[in-house]
Structure formats: C-alpha cells, structure tokens
Amino acid sequence: MSTEKSVWRKAFEWHEERLPLFSFLDHSVGSKYPAPKNLNYFWNFGSLAGFMLVVMILTGVFLAMNYAAHKDMAFDSVERIMRDVNFGWLIRYMHANGASFFFIVVYIHIARGLYYGSYKAPREVLWWMGILIFLAMMATAFMGYVLPWGPMSFWGATVITNLFSAIPVIGDPIVTFLWGGFSVDNPTLNRFFALHYLLPFVIVGLVIFHIWALHIPGSNNPLGIEAAPADKIPFHPYYTVKDAFGLGVFLLFYFAVVFWVPNMMGHPDNYIPANPMVTPPHIVPEWYFLPFYAILRAIPDKLLGVIAMFGSILILFVVPWLDTSRVRSATFRPIFRFFLVIFIINVAVLGWCGAQLPEGLPLYLGRVSTFYYFFFFLVLMPVIGWMETPKPLPASISSPVLKAAE
Amino acid sequence: MANTAPVHHAGDGETRRDFLLHSTIAFGAVGGAMAVWPLIHSMNPAADTLALSTTEFSLANLQEGQAITVVWRGKPVFVRYRTPAEIEAAQKVPLNELVDPQKDEDRVKKGEEKYLILVGVCTHLGCIPLGSKPMDPRGDFGGWFCPCHGSHYDTSGRIRKGPAPANLTVPPYQFLNDTTVRIG
Numbered sequence: 353m354s355t356e357k358s359v360w361r362k363a364f365e366w367h368e369e370r371l372p373l374f375s376f377l378d379h380s381v382g383s384k385y386p387a388p389k390n391l392n393y394f395w396n397f398g399s400l401a402g403f404m405l406v407v408m409i410l411t412g413v414f415l416a417m418n419y420a421a422h423k424d425m426a427f428d429s430v431e432r433i434m435r436d437v438n439f440g441w442l443i444r445y446m447h448a449n450g451a452s453f454f455f456i457v458v459y460i461h462i463a464r465g466l467y468y469g470s471y472k473a474p475r476e477v478l479w480w481m482g483i484l485i486f487l488a489m490m491a492t493a494f495m496g497y498v499l500p501w502g503p504m505s506f507w508g509a510t511v512i513t514n515l516f517s518a519i520p521v522i523g524d525p526i527v528t529f530l531w532g533g534f535s536v537d538n539p540t541l542n543r544f545f546a547l548h549y550l551l552p553f554v555i556v557g558l559v560i561f562h563i564w565a566l567h568i569p570g571s572n573n574p575l576g577i578e579a580a581p582a583d584k585i586p587f588h589p590y591y592t593v594k595d596a597f598g599l600g601v602f603l604l605f606y607f608a609v610v611f612w613v614p615n616m617m618g619h620p621d622n623y624i625p626a627n628p629m630v631t632p633p634h635i636v637p638e639w640y641f642l643p644f645y646a647i648l649r650a651i652p653d654k655l656l657g658v659i660a661m662f663g664s665i666l667i668l669f670v671v672p673w674l675d676t677s678r679v680r681s682a683t684f685r686p687i688f689r690f691f692l693v694i695f696i697i698n699v700a701v702l703g704w705c706g707a708q709l710p711e712g713l714p715l716y717l718g719r720v721s722t723f724y725y726f727f728f729f730l731v732l733m734p735v736i737g738w739m740e741t742p743k744p745l746p747a748s749i750s751s752p753v754l755k756a757a758e
Numbered sequence: 759m760a761n762t763a764p765v766h767h768a769g770d771g772e773t774r775r776d777f778l779l780h781s782t783i784a785f786g787a788v789g790g791a792m793a794v795w796p797l798i799h800s801m802n803p804a805a806d807t808l809a810l811s812t813t814e815f816s817l818a819n820l821q822e823g824q825a826i827t828v829v830w831r832g833k834p835v836f837v838r839y840r841t842p843a844e845i846e847a848a849q850k851v852p853l854n855e856l857v858d859p860q861k862d863e864d865r866v867k868k869g870e871e872k873y874l875i876l877v878g879v880c881t882h883l884g885c886i887p888l889g890s891k892p893m894d895p896r897g898d899f900g901g902w903f904c905p906c907h908g909s910h911y912d913t914s915g916r917i918r919k920g921p922a923p924a925n926l927t928v929p930p931y932q933f934l935n936d937t938t939v940r941i942g
Contacts (some may be wrong), residue, residue, distance in 0.1 A: 439936045508886060511906065514884035535809045535832035535879075543801060629827060629834050631885040633905045649907060654882060710907060 380563060386584035386593055390749050394468075395571070395591075396598035397461040401598060402559065404454040409552050411447040412496075419499065421545035424485040426501040445614040451493050452617045453606050455640035457662040458486060463696055464479045465670075467689075469680030470572040471646070476672040480567035483668050485558045487598035490641070490665075493545040497638060500621030507635045509544070515648075518658040527686060535628060563649045576680025583749035634709065641700050642706030649710045650722040660722065667729050674729055676737030684743040688736045695728045812942030814934070817873065818900050825890040827878060829939045834878035835929060836902070837939075839911060844900065845871055848914035855918075858925045862914040865928050875939065876915040877929050880904040882922035887911060902926070 357365075368375055378384045418437050420429040433440035462482070465471055471479035496529035498509045513530045517523040532539030573579055585591075609616060615637055621632050637645050647664050651657040667674075682689040702721045798803070813830040820826060827839040834848040840848075848862040866874055880887050882904065888894040889902035889911070897903030897910035899918045903910075909920030932940040 431901050507906075511883040511885065514882075529802055531803075532801055533803045533832060534811075537807075539801075539804065539807065583821060628832060629829070631888065631904075635885070635906055649921075652921055654921060657921070670907075 365534065380567065381592070382588040385567065387571050387587045388579035388582065388584045388749060389583055390573050390575065391571065391591065391594075392574050393598060394460070394464040394574075396595055396602075397457050399595040400457045400599060401454065401461055402449060402604055404457055405552070405559065407455060407556060408447065408450050409556075411443045411450065412441050412549070412552065415447055415548060421499070421542050423501060423541050423626075426499060426541060432499045442610070443555055444611045448618065449606070449609050449614060450531075451496065451636070452541040452640065453602075453609075454489065455493070457602075458489065458639075462486070466695075467692060468572055468574055469576050469675070469682065471672045472675065472678075472680050473672065474569045475565070475572065478562065478569075479672060480669060481558055481562040481565055483665070485555055485562060486668075487665065488555045488558060490552055491675075492548060492555070493638065493640070495548040495551070498544050499548065500622060500623055501541060501626050501633045502627050503630075504534060504619045504622040504635060506626035506628065506716075507631055508637055509540060511635065512637075513540075514653075515658050515661070518655040521656070537628075563661040564757045572680065573749065574681060574683065575746060576683070577745055578747065580748050602710045616754060636707055639703065639707070642704075643702035644706075646702040646706035647722045647725065649706070650715070650718040660726075664725060668727070671729065671733070674733040676734045677740065677742065679745065681743040684745055685736075686743070687740045688733075691728060691732050691736065695724070698724050804823060812940055814938060814940045817939060818937045822872075827890055828941070830877075830929060834886055836874070836876045836878040836926075836942055837873045838876075838890070838916075840872050840874055844913040847900065848916075851912065851914075851916075857917045858923070860916060860925055862913075865914050865916075865925070867896060867933065873939075874913075874915060875929065875931055875941070876926040877879050878902075878926070880906065880922055881907055881917065881924040881926065882907055882920070884910055887926070 363659065364374075367373075375384075389621055414487035415433065418433050422695065430444070432440060433444050435441075435442075465479065465482070494508070495511055498505045513527055513536065515529065516526045519526065530540070531537065532543060553734060559749065570579065570584075619636070636642070644661050644664055648657045648661040652662050677685060679685055682692055698721050701717065701727065705714045710718070784849040795934035810829055813828060815826075815828045815837070817839075820837065820839045822839050823841050825832045825836055827836055829835070841878070851862075853859040853861065863871075865876075878886055878890070882905065885904050887897075887902035887904040889896040889907070895903045896918075899910050899912035901913045901915055901918075902907070902921065903909070904922065907921050909922035910918050911922075911926055912918050914925075917923070917930075929941050931939055934940055
C-alpha cells in the first residue's frame with residue numbers, strides 16, 4: 353500500500369481545516385487532554401453527571417410530546433403517558449428517577465470536590481460554575497416536580513414560591529409575579545413547564561463553561577499536588593474506558609430502581625389530582641431538597657429561615673477563601689478530614705430531619721445540625737486551615753510509589 | 759481627508775468622543791430595559807385573572823358554630839359563624855400577648871361580629887390551615903391549625919404560636935344585605 357491518504361481521510365481533513373470539530377472534542381475529552389494518572393473512582397462522577405444530563409434532556413423531550421401543560425389536563429396527560437403511550441411508563445420512570453440519580457451523582461461529585469480540595473486555587477471559577485449548575489438543577493427539578501399537578505406538586509410549588517414572600521416590602525408582588533395570579537394556578541403551571549424545558553439547555557451552557565474552566569489548570573487528583581507532565585496520561589483511551597466501566601456499574605443501580613422500585617423515591621400522594629382547597633397533612637419536598645428544607649424549618653423566624661436556607665448553598669461560593677490551608681487533599685489533613693466526614697454525615701442527618709414533622713427530636717436535632725453546617729464552613733474551615741500542620745506532601749505523584757518499591 | 763482624530767488637550771479628562779460613547783451606552787441601556795419590560799410584565803396577572811377578583815356568597819344556610827369555605831381569586835376564604843364564647847375569647851386576649859397585635863373588633867364588621875371572614879392561607883408559606891370542618895384540629899387556641907409547619911391561630915384568626923409571622927388576612931368585603939356578602 354502506498355502512503356496515499358484515503359478519500360475519507362482527505363474529506364475529514366478538508367472538513368477539519370474549515371471547522372476543527374473533532375480536534376476540539378479530542379482536546380476537550382479525548383487523547384489530547386492529559387489527566388493525572390492517579391485519579392480514583394470518585395473522578396467518575398463528573399462524566400456520570402454529564403451522562404445523566406443527556407438522559408434527562410432526551411427523556412424530557414419525548415415526555416413533552418405527550419404532556420399537556422394545563423391544570424385541567426396535566427394530571428390526566430401524565431396518567432396517559434403511564435398507561436397508553438408506548439413505553440411511556442419507561443420514559444417517565446427514567447426521567448423521574450433520573451432526577452434522583454442526577455442529584456446522587458452530583459452530591460458525590462461535590463463531596464469529592466470538598467474532600468480533595470478541588471475548589472482551591474487555581475480552580476475557584478471552575479467551582480463557581482459547578483455551584484451555578486447545582487442551583488440551575490435545583491430550579492429545574494423543582495419546576496419539573498410541579499408538572500404532574502398532584503397535591504405534592506401543587507403545595508410544593510405554593511410553599512417554595514412563598515419563600516419569596518419573606519422578603520420585606522417587595523416580597524408579595526414578587527410572589528404574585530411568579531404565580532401570574534393570586535395563587536398557584538394555570539399560569540404558574542404553564543410558565544413552569546416553559547422554564548423546565550429551557551433551564552436544562554442553560555445547564556448545558558454552564559457545563560461547557562465548567563469544562564472550559566477545568567481545562568485551564570487541568571484536573572485535580574487525590575493527592576492534591578500539581579501533576580507533572582510525566583504523571584499525566586491521555587484522557588482517551590484511559591479515562592474514557594474507566595468512565596465507561598463506571599457508567600456500566602452506575603446503570604445497574606439506576607435501572608434496578610427504574611424497573612423494580614420506580615416509586616421508591618416518590619410520594620403516593622402525588623398520584624391524586626391536586627386540590628387547591630386542601631393541603632395534605634404532611635407535605636415534604638423530594639429527598640434531594642430535604643437538608644435545605646430542614647435548615648429552613650430549624651429557624652423559628654420566617655425571613656431568617658429563608659436567608660439561612662439560601663445561605664447554606666450560597667456559602668459554597670466563598671469556600672475557596674474560607675479554607676485557609678494551601679494543602680488541597682484531605683488525605684494530608686487528618687483534623688480537617690475528621691470534621692469534613694462529620695459534616696457529610698451531618699448533611700445526611702439534616703436530610704432525615706427534613707423528612708420528619710418539625711416537632712420534638714427532629715426539630716432540635718435539625719437545629720443542632722444546622723448550627724454545625726454553618727459552624728463547619730464559617731469557623732472550622734478557617735481555623736483548622738490556620739492551626740493544622742498537614743502531613744508531608746509527596747514531591748510528585750510517582751514518588752510515593754517509587755519509595756514503596758525501594 | 760487630512761483631518762484625522764481630534765487632538766486631545768492635556769488635562770481635559772472627558773472628550774467629546776467619551777461623551778458620545780457614554781450617552782450611547784445610557785440610551786442603549788434604557789432602550790434595552792424598555793424592550794424587556796413587556797416580557798417581564800407578561801408574567802404578571804393577566805386581565806382575565808384580574809377580572810375574577812370579586813366573589814359573592816350567601817350566609818343564609820350557615821348555622822352558629824359552623825364554617826364554610828368559599829373561593830376568591832383561586833384561594834379559599836374561611837367564613838365562620840362564631841359562638842358567643844368564641845367571640846368573647848377573641849375579645850378578651852390582651853394585645854401584648856399577640857405576635858401581630860390587632861383587636862378582634864378591627865377584624866370583623868361592626869354589628870356582624872359573629873361572622874369572621876378570613877383568607878384561608880397560612881401567612882407562613884401558603885398552606886391551607888385546618889379548622890373549618892367539624893372534625894378538623896383547631897390548634898391550641900380554638901381557631902385554625904396549619905399542618906405544614908405547625909402555626910396555631912385563635913378564634914379571631916390571629917397567629918398565636920408557630921412560625922407564621924402575621925394574622926390570617928381579612929379580605930376586603932361588604933354586606934350587600936343581611937345574608938349576602940361580596941368579597942373583593
């Protein structure tokens with residue numbers, strides 16, 4: 353064979369000269385992106401989150417083809433999707449449980465960032481983009497949960513939009529504006545559907561910024577030290593294969609829930625049409641909002657409760673400056689690691705409290721946990737970073753391995 | 759075309775070109791805001807929504823101790839025919855015991871003190887308090903109890919315990935005759 357290029361190769365190069373699409377992808381998530389060689393399985397969750405975003409958009413587009421965003425038709429159109437539309441039950445269960453799994457993946461992704469110090473310089477803007485994605489996800493999930501128009505949908509929408517009424521003076525006009533009326537009603541449902549369709553594409557845009565910001569410094573790694581060029585391997589094929597394997601394991605869990613316990617994370621109440629005149633006795637948000645709901649209820653003042661709830665997420669923006677230690681990975685910071693693990697358990701405790709009635713033990717435990725949530729960020733993070741002596745850092749990613757071999 | 763860019767005199771910070779630039783930006787910003795306003799205002803209540811802002815109902819079948827719920831602007835309105843004991847309890851409460859101090863007399867129409875008319879929406883986060891049906895829990899103060907976050911209201915609909923910051927709202931209403939009321 354001659355070294356003459358094939359016609360396909362020539363066509364490909366002709367196109368790449370005009371729009372370097374494949375070169376761009378190859379530099380983004382391909383063989384031209386060098387990643388540290390020591391990434392562990394916690395680094396799978398970024399690509400898993402990207403995968404879930406695609407699943408949610410795809411299933412969502414097909415659900416929208418059969419959904420009617422009108423208060424008299426929404427509930428019945430969802431039931432029709434479940435009963436009559438071909439594979440409608442599968443698409444809806446993938447979408448509803450997909451939201452839960454999207455949050456599971458993202459919470460692990462955030463916890464990984466906190467543990468390995470991925471928010472520290474020079475990755476602060478990367479961290480910010482992640483928080484914006486998280487906020488957009490919460491707004492999207494909330495509005496999506498309203499669409500089936502069951503009692504949990506209706507009263508969830510009422511309670512969450514009423515959070516804004518806590519703002520002095522302009523609170524009530526804002527709530528009326530959000531509703532497009534004097535209560536949650538058809539205009540509210542209509543606009544929530546429009547925004548629920550729009551926001552995922554905003555998230556896609558934010559994800560592009562997130563990956564862009566990732567590529568300026570490159571990926572962090574479990575040791576938290578700068579990775580020398582010799583300690584990096586091409587993303588493709590090494591991490592594309594590892595991510596694909598992790599995806600396979602993830603899909604086992606995801607589809608086990610979709611096929612066998614699709615309503616495990618839902619509320620039976622929401623299979624009744626909404627009644628604007630009756631509030632169900634025990635309304636709770638979806639599980640992924642429970643820690644923040646517990647913070648809202650822990651504080652016995654309406655405005656301060658709302659401020660604490662929003663503050664619990666917004667505080668993440670300043671975490672790169674609250675943490676005064678220059679050592680990234682908690683592996684080398686035993687005291688910080690101890691309190692960080694308690695923090696993560698504490699968030700789970702808050703989640704439990706959020707699901708209970710706000711009386712007795714859950715209320716007081718919720719208050720203690722809310723205190724620790726803010727105490728960790730505002731006091732422990734700066735103080736531990738200042739007083740703790742970290743363990744000695746390895747000179748490079750390879751060096752501890754080589755020492756062990758000696 | 760020998761004329762090129764104007765000569766800048768030393769010391770004068772603002773040039774005519776800067777002025778043109780800043781005023782162009784300012785006009786652009788104002789124009790942009792005016793262009794966005796119709797989009798934003800389209801999300802406020804529409805004319806047909808506003809048109810539903812009055813409701814009339816009859817008190818003829820309401821017995822002492824009973825309560826009914828009517829719909830006004832998509833929200834429930836509680837109408838309770840209070841017993842003399844309930845009215846007395848509401849009037850006797852010292853104002854300094856109240857979170858949101860208000861006299862019972864100011865929450866009903868003079869001469870019609872037995873009828874308590876309230877917007878049935880909890881002032882905390884908008885749930886519907888229980889207490890209008892005979893079997894409902896009425897809370898620690900004999901009025902209404904909100905199941906969402908545990909606010910207790912008294913027989914005048916005033917907040918007594920729990921996270922709600924204000925009393926149940928009294929809607930604007932008038933008696934058209936002895937048994938007909940118009941809200942709105």
